[in-house]
Amino acid sequence: MPELPEVETTRRRLLPLLLGQSFLEIRHQDPRRYRHTERALGQRVEEVGRRGKFLLLGLSGGLEMVVHLGMTGGFRLRETPHARVAFRLDRGELFFHDPRRFGRLWVVKAGDHREIPLLSRLGPEPLSAAFRFPEFWEGLRRSAKPLKSLLLDQRLAAGVGNIYADEALFRAGLSPLRRGKEVGEEEARRLFATIRQVLAEALAQGGSTLGDRTYQQPDGLPGSFQERHAVYGRKGLPCPRCGHPVARAVVAGRGTHFCPRCQT
Template sequence: MPELPEVETTRRKLLPLLRGKALLKILHQDPLRYRNTGEAEGKRVLDLERRGKFLLFALTEGKEMVVHLGMTGGFRKEKTPHARVEFVLEDGHLFFHDPRRFGRIWVVERGAYGEIPLLARLGPEPLGAFPFPPFYKALKGSRKPLKALFLEQRLAAGVGNIYADEALFRAGLNPLRPGQSLSEAEAFRLHQALRSVLEEAVALGGSTLSDKTYQQPDGVPGGFQARHAVYGRKGLPCPRCGGPILRLRVAGRGTHFCPRCQA
């Protein structure tokens, strides 16, 4: 699933293509997944922001188009066999590509997220104002495993499977550790590791995995997968100690870690 770096990369690539442009038509055959899109037709894109894994298109006349990429969604300049939505622009076309059809689009009054409860529950942005004291307090208030806390999206918005594993490795913390068990020094190390991992991943355009489902809108793959220390590397040597990377399930998700470096 695209996480913060992939969604932020998509935002940065789309913004110069769409800012000031009118969405003349939005064509699709699935009004349950792509809600009220007719309300966006004829509106201009004023800005494009990101909140967690959501893209927020600010439109004229007080409208907002909210897009969640789901597991395999993304935007393409060229039509693909899995193009689910076609955006007709003043100067061309843009396509929402989604092989597994978990992506969603809503057109709402700006800021009215009643249909999108997760968006209203998101935690702080780890690449925005992300002070340490509330992060530490949230950890100390929970008995849940660190990996599960990240997946809930309340500790830090936009962090999922890949970047939780990589941040925990970089901080030297076991994904099964309860949040409340961390010392202040350990929590600070995790706070810093999370920011550094995400900043590096955004700079490299996110991670394109072996299934190739994620690509940037211009078709360029991400580059951060070459720096994965643990994610997707079960049985391969740890880049620090040389021991094998293990995989287990935490909160229903495959989780990769080094049992020596993250004891």
């Protein structure tokens, strides 16, 4: 958290707030996490983009501000007790809110992502034409890793995280513990389709806001896709298909929810 739907929702909300604005002042007390912010002073925001779970703000002067929200990061229009970075713009202020401090920010030359190695190795955007089944299936067939691990790796599909991997695997009827090389072509086609379905539906609902409410849109509105979660966070509750209790396991270090009866 946040994953592609939450970051893309944030991007869309930030677009009218930031586009054409210049950074007049950037205040924070952690130069290790928020790197080279002085470079952005006086620069104008010319683009508000996204790659996987990263926000990419194209700046004048050939610069780029890269933001990773981490687990609990997000932007707010008003200062909060957990505001880590304050941005003074031509018109008003914006705050980066991050209770657990896992979020990061870099100001770099446009396209120079040497300080951010994950950004350089992301796979295709799953809601774009670049996400193609032949490459997706080949990636599965080459790997002995569990499906959940493969989806979290970001090379098969950029931006898929814990929530949407669980939900896509449930819809596809595939166990998160199955190894990639064990998946047949028709099963792979189901998973390919459900990744796109789940992400598109979640984006339409503004993402998922969980019980801790750490993810909110900049204007404070929550997402609502959590109301459609079939398995994520539902350990012990009945599977919406068969009624069997939803199970939880740890895969790739992440809590993983699935139906042992429906997902094989």
